[in-house]
Amino acid sequence: MRIVYKRSLTFIAILIVLIGCIGIGYLFYDKVILDETQVVVNDELSINYLDGQNIITNGEYRFSVTNNGNNDVYYRISVNDITGYDENLTYTLTSNDTNIKIEKKALDVDNPVIANNILIPALETKNFILSVNGNTNTSFSLNVEKIEDVEEYFYMTILNNNELKKPTTVVGEEISSTNEGLIEDKDDDGATYYFRGAVDNNYVSFANLIWRIVRINGDGTVRLVLNETIDTLSTYNTEETSFKETALYDSLETFYENNLSYYEKNIANSKFCSETSITDNKYNAYTRIITNEIPTFNCLGTSFISRIGTLMVDEIVYAGALYDEENTNYYLYNSEIENLWWTSSLARKDDSSIYPFLVSPNGSLTESVASTLYRGVRPVINLSRNTKVSGTGTLTDPYTVN
Numbered sequence: 510m511r512i513v514y515k516r517s518l519t520f521i522a523i524l525i526v527l528i529g530c531i532g533i534g535y536l537f538y539d540k541v542i543l544d545e546t547q548v549v550v551n552d553e554l555s556i557n558y559l560d561g562q563n564i565i566t567n568g569e570y571r572f573s574v575t576n577n578g579n580n581d582v583y584y585r586i587s588v589n590d591i592t593g594y595d596e597n598l599t600y601t602l603t604s605n606d607t608n609i610k611i612e613k614k615a616l617d618v619d620n621p622v623i624a625n626n627i628l629i630p631a632l633e634t635k636n637f638i639l640s641v642n643g644n645t646n647t648s649f650s651l652n653v654e655k656i657e658d659v660e661e662y663f664y665m666t667i668l669n670n671n672e673l674k675k676p677t678t679v680v681g682e683e684i685s686s687t688n689e690g691l692i693e694d695k696d697d698d699g700a701t702y703y704f705r706g707a708v709d710n711n712y713v714s715f716a717n718l719i720w721r722i723v724r725i726n727g728d729g730t731v732r733l734v735l736n737e738t739i740d741t742l743s744t745y746n747t748e749e750t751s752f753k754e755t756a757l758y759d760s761l762e763t764f765y766e767n768n769l770s771y772y773e774k775n776i777a778n779s780k781f782c783s784e785t786s787i788t789d790n791k792y793n794a795y796t797r798i799i800t801n802e803i804p805t806f807n808c809l810g811t812s813f814i815s816r817i818g819t820l821m822v823d824e825i826v827y828a829g830a831l832y833d834e835e836n837t838n839y840y841l842y843n844s845e846i847e848n849l850w851w852t853s854s855l856a857r858k859d860d861s862s863i864y865p866f867l868v869s870p871n872g873s874l875t876e877s878v879a880s881t882l883y884r885g886v887r888p889v890i891n892l893s894r895n896t897k898v899s900g901t902g903t904l905t906d907p908y909t910v911n
Contacts, residue, residue: 549653553578554629556653565648567641574627574653575634583656586624586637588649594618597643606635609699609727610807616647620778624699625894626656626664626729663896663908664725667691668702670902676705678829681802685829686838694827696806697780698727703806706829707838712736712907714900715892716772719907721840723824724806729894730777734820737843738850738885739764745851745865745880749858752783753813757851760886765817769890773816775910779891781818782808784855794822794854794866795876799832810854818889822854822866825874836872846870849878850885 547558559571576582586602594616600623602611607627614623629635639651659665671691678685685706694701703724704711711722713733720733743760752758769776784792786809791800793809804823829839836842849867856866856876863880868887878884898908 551653552655553580553582554584554653554655558651562652563648563650564639564641567644570639570641570651571637572639572651572653573634573636574629576629576631579631581628581630583659584627584629584653585622585656586627587621587652587654588616588623589621589652591616591618591621591647591649593646593648595643595645595647597645598647599642601640601642602637603640604635604637607637607699609637610695611697613642614697616649622728624728626659626725626727627699661897662729662894663731663892663898663910664702664729664894666898666908667722667725667731667902670710673702678706680705681798681804681826682831684831684834684836684839686836689829694806696727697808697812701725701727701806703824703827704840705827706840708840709904710902711840712902712904713892713898714907714909715775716769718768720890722902722908723820723828723889726779726891728779730779730891731894731896732779732824732889732891734841734889735887738846738848738887741886742848742883743851743886744883745863747881749855749863751811751813752781752818752853753815757819757853757886758815761817761819761888764886764888769817772910775892775896776816777891777893778814778816780808780812781815781853781889782810782812782821783853784810786810787855787858790859791857792855795856798822798826798854798866798874799856816890819851819853819887820889822852822856822874825852825866825868830868830872830874832874832876834873839872841868842872846885846887848885849875850887 547562549556553576555575557573598616599613673693674690676692677689687706688708689706691702701724713720719736721736723732723734744756746755784794786793804826828841849869852866854866857864864876866876869875897911900906900908902908
């Protein structure tokens with residue numbers, strides 16, 4: 510009986526020791542987690558880096574941004590102190606709170622900003638997840654900072670001068686022939702704001718040329734399309750290749766060198782999109798625009814960085830156009846344009862040629878012209894996010910870059 514009693518006491522003692530060790534372990538584990546978490550205060554913003562601010566390995570890094578002030582704040586997310594750059598490294602930034610979804614993007618040493626112009630209302634918190642893949646020897650740190658003096662910038666001037674509206678027609682299914690105004694959506698970089706229909710306050714005077722505002726991009730740059738076509742016609746290309754290797758892009762670059770290079774400090778090196786995926790001789794854009802009637806501002810093809818490009822077909826649909834349906838009452842229509850003009854989006858191909866989307870003189874979309882034929886060119890640029898302007902945006906008082 511005594512032996513059983515002693516064994517019981519021994520078992521209880523061992524159990525107490527084990528419980529104590531587990532408890533100490535949890536205390537130590539909790540301390541490690543707390544050591545990884547970093548809280549940084551930047552004016553009204555409190556940034557909680559739940560998995561640490563410094564990134565050295567693959568994985569998910571969670572962080573949140575809280576606005577402790579009484580006013581809405583704009584901020585940007587960037588990376589600092591990049592060492593051991595790995596060209597295979599890609600990141601994905603997602604936030605359900607802000608509609609941001611930047612997928613599999615390469616780290617850009619020359620442009621450390623990964624998300625810009627993010628609005629956080631007073632006393633709210635926004636949560637983010639940064640996923641890093643393909644990293645073998647790169648390290649960098651995350652940085653969240655408030656954007657100062659945003660009221661002076663062009664994109665804020667546009668937002669202040671326009672009431673945000675909901676579309677009154679179904680984008681992708683109906684043309685827009687009335688002034689539907691400025692509408693919010695999202696692109697690869699966050700919130701984008703686009704003009705739709707017969708708007709009359711999106712004129713810009715820049716580089717001695719008249720442009721129309723297409724949209725505010727998710728990074729705060731402002732996308733402009735020339736109000737007319739350039740003097741020289743161009744083929745799209747004689748064969749299928751990347752957009753930056755096409756004859757159309759060569760024409761755009763020539764126009765840039767002759768007309769815009771002097772003003773380069775105001776022009777952002779921005780992302781453009783072209784089609785690459787094809788099924789049964791139809792590119793993704795054909796399926797989106799003609800089959801499914803669901804355009805998107807997200808790039809579902811191949812993106813490239815440039816100071817000049819042209820519109821993708823989705824942007825033209827958002828502006829108010831439809832495939833094979835006349836529309837002479839939206840801002841991209843210009844009665845002085847007498848030729849079809851190219852978009853960057855491929856529609857279909859056959860044994861002899863590829864067929865990009867074009868805009869007809871009557872404002873409709875078509876894909877009936879082979880890429881080897883000469884048609885119009887309508888350049889697109891993006892003004893940098895810190896651009897400042899005067900004017901009201903009308904034809905008689907266009908926004909003028911200061």
